[in-house]
Amino acid sequence: MTVALLALVASVLTVTSSAVGESASSAVRPAQAGLLDAGEEHTCAVLADRTVRCWGRGLAGRLGYGNEVNQLSAGGGGPVNLGPGRTARAVAAGDYHTCAILDDATVRCWGFGANGRLGYGSTVNVTSPAFAPPVPLGPGRRAMAITAGSAHTCAILDDGTVRCWGAGSSGRMGLGTQASIGDDEVPGAVPPVDIGAGRRAVAIAAGDFHTCVIRDDGALVCWGFGQGGQLGHGGTADIGDDETPAAAGPVNLNGRRVRAVAGGTAHTCVVLDDGSARCWGFGGDGRLGYGGRADIPSAASAGPIALGPGRTAVGISAGEAHSCAILDTGAVRCWGFGGNGRLGYGSTDAIADEAGETPASAGPVALGAGRVAHAISLGFSHTCALLDDGTLRCWGFGGSGRLGYGNETSVGDSPSRGVAAAGPVPAGGAVPPRAADLSLRMAASVGQVALGGAAAVSVTVVNAGPDPAAGVSVALPPPAGIAYGAATATQGTFGGSVWQVGALGPGATATLQVAVSATAPGSHEIAAEVLTTSAWDPTSIPANGAAEDDRASVVFVVPQVARTGRQSTDGSKPRTRPLPRAVSVRAVRAPKRGRAKRVTVAGRLLPPRVRPAPRCAGSVRVLARAGKRTVAGRTVKLRRTRAGACTYRAVLRPAPKRVRRARLVVVTARFMGTPQMRPRASRGVRVRVR
Structure with missing residues (x-):
């Protein structure tokens, strides 16, 4: 059964x-x-x-x-x-x-x-x-x-x-x-x-x-x-x-x-x-x-x-x-x-x-x-x-x-x-008899830090499994633009990029606090991931870089220092937010015949070619219009795929009362912008709804 x-x-x-x-x-x-x-x-x-x-x-x-x-x-x-x-x-x-x-x-x-x-x-x-x-x-x-x-x-x-x-x-x-x-x-x-x-x-x-x-x-x-x-x-x-x-x-x-x-x-x-x-x-x-x-x-x-x-x-x-x-x-x-x-x-x-x-x-x-x-x-x-x-x-x-x-x-x-x-069934290997389900949580004292300013980051590792885990370590490398200061931990030691936690019993937790300072403007992600453990983990694999529960991150936004006048102190033009290269959009209706009950819209944002690369963040407003009438709309978040693409997806449900007698709607997607990138709209895509 x-x-x-x-x-x-x-x-x-x-x-x-x-x-x-x-x-x-x-x-x-x-x-x-x-x-x-x-x-x-x-x-x-x-x-x-x-x-x-x-x-x-x-x-x-x-x-x-x-x-x-x-x-x-x-x-x-x-x-x-x-x-x-x-x-x-x-x-x-x-x-x-x-x-x-x-x-x-x-x-x-x-x-x-x-x-x-x-x-x-x-x-x-x-x-x-x-x-x-x-x-x-x-x-x-x-x-x-x-x-x-x-x-x-x-x-x-x-x-x-x-x-x-x-x-x-x-x-x-x-x-x-x-x-x-x-x-x-x-x-x-x-x-x-x-x-x-x-x-x-x-x-x-x-x-x-x-x-x-x-x-x-x-x-x-x-x-x-x-x-x-x-x-x-x-x-x-x-x-x-x-x-x-x-x-x-x-x-x-x-x-x-x-x-x-x-x-x-x-x-x-x-x-x-x-x-x-x-x-x-x-x-x-x-x-x-x-x-x-x-x-x-x-x-x-x-x-x-x-x-x-x-x-x-x-x-x-x-x-x-x-x-x-x-x-x-x-x-x-x-x-x-x-x-x-x-x-x-x-x-x-x-x-x-x-x-x-x-x-x-x-x-x-x-x-x-x-x-x-x-x-x-x-x-x-x-x-x-x-x-x-x-x-x-x-x-x-x-x-x-x-x-x-x-x-x-x-x-x-x-x-x-x-x-x-x-005797034992010859299965070709052992089935894990014990498990230590390690997960990470991270928190930041603030979300935005001035250039040269200070903040704090905490990392907590939890063993939610039934067995102890020995040799636990957590990677916490400092990203470019962020410097680490003093660190304290409830157990183990922090060497600047790796926290040697040690042993964690069932239900146990350990926490690390690190002082950080901003050395460069931009959006800086600090990521932590379980690096080693002696125990089998049912929901994640240590050090594989995947978005699993043994990985967590926080983001600090460090604004560019504002300058007076139309020029900077060195005579050059002040920096402005770059424009994304494009916002693509494609739309598929369902069902394929008769009145469209839903329109699935998906696409990707091509970020500008600048360094550091802008973070895949922000919202996209997806609209379907019949003439000047908006018949459906939804705001969704951008998400980064494992392949590194910055994508969005939304499902629109055109309201019959708004569609009226229209046979076609025009679907558009507008990136709303972030502190790192200016807004940008896609071209319209026509979709038959009747």
Whole structure:
């Protein structure tokens, strides 16, 4: 089943910080949980070098290697080609498809394309992500979490909204219809799922045919197929087919906040804020964990699952007919259908399907001497766990090589084929067992400094991860026109361009304050970036210069000294702001026929050829006019691309009352100017609107 934090089927205690999108998979290790996901017949993992490995059944290209060949060994296929220079942050495996969030927060999907589950506006299979563009999530939107069901995919975006695509039957798109999305339109072309007015999603988990979201208020909202009672409202009706999830309201959990959620085929499991694990829905084979086979359609009536005296859950995952939890000790308990050894206890017996039998009575799964689990993910008939040493263990049905051991032998189904005895899955490298999520903040005492004047800059580094980071250093080189003075730090030393921070524990912060003085006029950017760290960082790569959360900057504007008279003291003419070389504009209407509902305008500003080069900043006013009437307008900010271009983009929505009978509008863009550059307007572009 598939959930991911940035992606994972197993969901765990949620971290609601906007800086961490992996909130669906682990309370203390969300990033690692997003690195492992088990689908129906295949498994994928993100290694420490940020490459993706997939193994198991290759039908329809779900492994991403450009073919349909089964991979029996986890590392046998090598890295999945994600595109030139691209790496992965998280992976999600569905029944016949796979999706990943890449280092630039875009999404790539591959495998079986039916129903639009890949999100590309078609139903064509994609056998390698290198052959596919990013999934269109909407203008400027980035993915923070992703999950894959049997035939659908959902993602949490950077604005806290949810987009779903794929098969729409039973309302699994959450849009109040049963129409599929992504088969002839893209996800960004439809509205987000309504999870409640003003609410943001912080964690997401898809079962085979339903999806659940944890909101920023700790409430749980579920939609899709409800026949087994997996939606938790006390009935078996679908939600999202002719109403929105918000209209159905949050699942009643008796006032408790949800910190983790996992979706199976016909059941749902959660971890609540008191550390208890609870499951509801179809109860066959004891998959709910209560010592019986009865269905529980109401989440409110699902009590705590017995995990052992004094034990709580920090992670949970749901498969087709079994469930597993990671306890506060790192031990694993599994229950439900035991076929093929998927529970890991050296037998095929079901657990918790009879009165008096609970997960606590089964004891822990033997993972190996001294080993504990940091993440867990359940497929249809197999289970995989990430251990504290960065190795993987997989058990259950071995068909098609989904366990990754180079054969099709099942593991965990007999005492002679135990989980510990199987040893580490040969994945071709370690999966990061520990993480230190380092981020930087910068602040300046003032934004404008007189020539020769002084100010102060502060840099704060935060470790939001669960593990300590050693050898942390931060680069802070002085730009031309700025000189550094005295510096003080809460820890470590500053040598003029590099701050040697040292060790940072989980949740720790350190701050550096530096006095600065302006030695030349102009706009001066002071940038800081994490240079070194001993720990793996889930959201950034040290010293790569990319716009990630381990990089921050401030800008000081130092005005040119004003001079009296028409000439400067040396007799030359006073300096004036240079004029940009050009402002380009292009416009595309949609739809292509009939009345234009929106006009997408984009272009770039060519700065003047002067030294120092002007900063890419300021605003562009974009207008659409019919004759002398302004029918639409918007002011947007200039942005610098990674290639160094200074660009803008705006979406205009011409008002029919203003357009009237006009067939054409003229679109123009005017750069409004900055202290470094004069204003400049583009030429007009004609666009047919009727």
